[in-house]
Amino acid sequence: MALDRSQAPLSAPVTSIDLVKAESFILTNGVPVHVVRVAHQPVVKIELILKACKWNEPQNGVSYFASKMLSEGTRKRTAAQIADYIDGLGAFLDISSGIDQSSVSIYCLTKHFHPMVELLSELLYDSVFPQAELEIQKNIKTQSLKVDLEKNNVVASKIFREKLFGKNHPYGQTIAEKDIPSINSPLLQYYHQFNMLPEIELILSGDVPSDLKSLQKCFGSKSSTRPTPPIHIMPDPQKGQFVEERKEAVQSSLRIGCRMFTKRHPDYIPMMIVNEILGGYFGSRLMKNIREEKGFTYGISSSVVSLKHQGYWIIGTDVKKEYTQQTLDEIYKELHILCTVPVPADELETVRNYMAGSLLASINTPFALADKFKGVYFYGLNYKFYQDFLSTLYQITPEDIMRYSQKYFVRENLTEVIVGGMA
Structure with missing residues (x-):
């Protein structure tokens, strides 16, 4: 029977939604793990959520560079060796630095899940923040800022947030070129130890294997304490x-x-x-x-x-x-x-x-x-x-x-x- 393309297909309102829900559990040291298991393809995403963000950085720009530097060298591997290892397993690494939280995500084949969990743990716990690699990241960010400040749309969004939340509030503050020179490896190492390590969560999605013992081995045996974050006063918006x-x-x-x-x-x-x-x-x-x-x-x-x-x-x-x-x-x-x-x-x-x-x-x-x-x-x-x-x-x-x-x-x-x- 030929399809009658002159007639629109039947439709109905979407009145309910049934999502595949996350299953959660806690590692022995209190680290939460959330699993969204959907095995359509043998691919998995391992996401490490870092609660460290602009709310608790000692100076502007530290949280951004600390996140970016996690893949720039560990006690075991250089930045190049990390990149080669990820490429060799057909995986992909994505690091995102946000206002309220940051994340480090690895997309990989399910068969490489455990090696990638180990690598993610290495990036978190063994990063050394080498000064040479940091200088490269600082130069990249400096050039990026210079380009962005020539764009009306970028500047308009920056000013808008400053007017709403204040220049010194995490929601209104942006990295400026003047903030970058004073950022160094010891400063990032301090921030990493006392802000990035203490509060983390893991989110696994895709074809997640049933054996998750590597999570306990790599993330469940670490412990650290976090200092009280500073208080940020949000001024009234400028109208x-x-x-x-x-x-x-x-x-x-x-x-x-x-x-x-x-x-x-x-x-x-x-x-x-x-x-x-x-x-x-x-x-x-x-x-x-x-x-x-x-x-x-x-x-x-x-x-x-x-x-x-x-x-x-x-x-x-x-x-x-x-x-x-x-x-x-x-x-x-x-x-x-x-x-x-x-x-x-x-x-x-x-x-x-x-x-x-x-x-x-x-x-x-x-x-x-x-x-x-x-x-x-x-x-x-x-x-x-x-x-x-x-x-x-x-x-x-x-x-x-x-x-x-x-x-x-x-x-x-x-x-x-x-x-x-x-x-």
Whole structure:
């Protein structure tokens, strides 16, 4: 029977979701291990979560370089030998330095699981932070910063976070070129011993073997104590418009938004939906107006960003200088409409279908399922969050959307950053 392509396939709302859940246990020294076991392919991801981050670094930039240097030499191997060993087993190493936590991940074939666990332990416990390799990393970062500071969009995002959280707060502070020269190997070794080693967690995903004895051998026999982290005071956000003129710039980068809340807040899921309508996907109102109808930009988007201790909402775009004020006017027009006019039923239905479909598309690999676990676990939530998301998605009304918009999209409470200028 031939397929009738003139008829759309049957569809139904995604009203529930059943995720493969992480199984957790504790090593004898208290290190938590979380396993998302899905054996689609003989591949596994071993992720080491380091609670050490910007919140407890002795000076700006230390947590970044300490994380980057973990693969740059141990007591047993040089950086080149580490890289050769990983390549020889067809594995891949990824190191990420974040604000709230850092991670070291190894992707490998299941048959190489135990050698990679041993290597990961070596990188964590036996790193020596060689000064020669550190100088290379410092030079790379210095050059990267110089390039980034020429980019309006990078500078706009940097200023925006500074205005929201303060220049000296972990959420508003960024590495500057002046911070780099004083960073040295002894400083990183101190930070490593007293901040990186004491508090770690392991997340395994994919075709995880049943024999996990190597975890106890490599990570379960170590012990260390962590000093009390410093207290960081978050100042009130700076509201209003902030402009950095760049006469040579052809474009302006715009950032508009405000501080909000974490995933634990009852308004977080509703505001995800409100944001999606405004600027969260390609068919959003901001895209239709400012890209498709006005032609001011190639792209504009808005996001609700949740960090561990705080969150924020942000609109971002790049436009020609001469369109800067017109773009601002259109953005505030769209915010006003959301606050005063109910969302049409067909638009809300489109957003519901899109967000539900995106959730399903985001859980199609074992590693994505591990990300979904991290997306709730590290915020003090559980898997019920995803069912609550679906329930709210289908229950929220146009009147609810107006109410949330009126609550949070108050122009006097917004921070507006423009880098480039107003033509």
